[in-house]
Amino acid sequence: EVQLVETGGGLIQPGGSLRLSCAASGFTVSSNYMSWVRQAPGKGLEWVSVLHTSGSTYYADSVKGRFTISRDNSKNTLYLQMSSLRAEDTAVYYCARDNPSFKAFDIWGQGTMVTVSS
Amino acid sequence: EIVLTQSPGTQSLSPGERATLSCRASESVGGNYLAWYQQKPGQAPRLLIYGASSRATGIPDRFSGSGSGTDFTLTISRLEPEDFAVYYCHQYGSSPMYSFGQGAKLEIK
DSSP, X not given: OOEEEEEOOEEEOTTOOEEEEEEEESSOGGGSEEEEXXXXXXXXXXXXXXXXXXXXXXXXXXXXXXXXXXXXXXXXXXEEEEOSOOGGGOEEEEEEEEETTTTEEEXXXXXXXXXXXX | OOOEEEEOSEEEXXXXXXXXXXXXXXXXXGGGOEEEEEEOTTSOOEEEEETXXXXXXXXXXXXXXXXXXXXXXXXXXXXXXXXXXXXXXXXXXXXXXXXXXXXXXXXXO
8 A cells, every 4th residue: 555654743842853754655765756745733735845766855945954855765764854943833744755747746644743832 | 936826715615516716826837737635624635636637546527627827727516525625726837846825615505
């Protein structure tokens, strides 16, 4: 079964760091573009970052310089390292398979909640 | 960055009625790479339509997408109770800086 499972969310103080993980099954992370998308409580979807098969990475302006996307091919897992966290980073974070054939996000995880608060 | 504006923000309709959701882009979406997603409370989004008009796997044919350039539409021909949800449009045209619409809620009248 094709599936994505995110872990690593939690409560973190402003200025802190957190790493999210997204374990894939049923397909290979390194053979696909993979994105992180977040959703603040009661708000809409915001694209955060993408990792291409080539290793190229791109970020939304709101997280550039603070977040780093990466993958571990041996674990078939995508990561999002978040640092200098702010209250406005509070959101459910989803990983998604970014399908360049469909030009859309065709597989989504269930999401992991990150709360930035003192 | 392309800005997507969805309208109306909320629609109140009854099961069996037709729903029409609009998504307007601030500039032309390259390749008409416009997707639609459905999201129910507490769930992840689900891909419905990609490439403006192609249905994703397993999506019922009551869902259809149309449009090009800057104006796109998602139509649900006959609403089923499970269709009441929030819908988002998403442009993939100016990859990799993607953007989503603000969302449009379909609620039961």
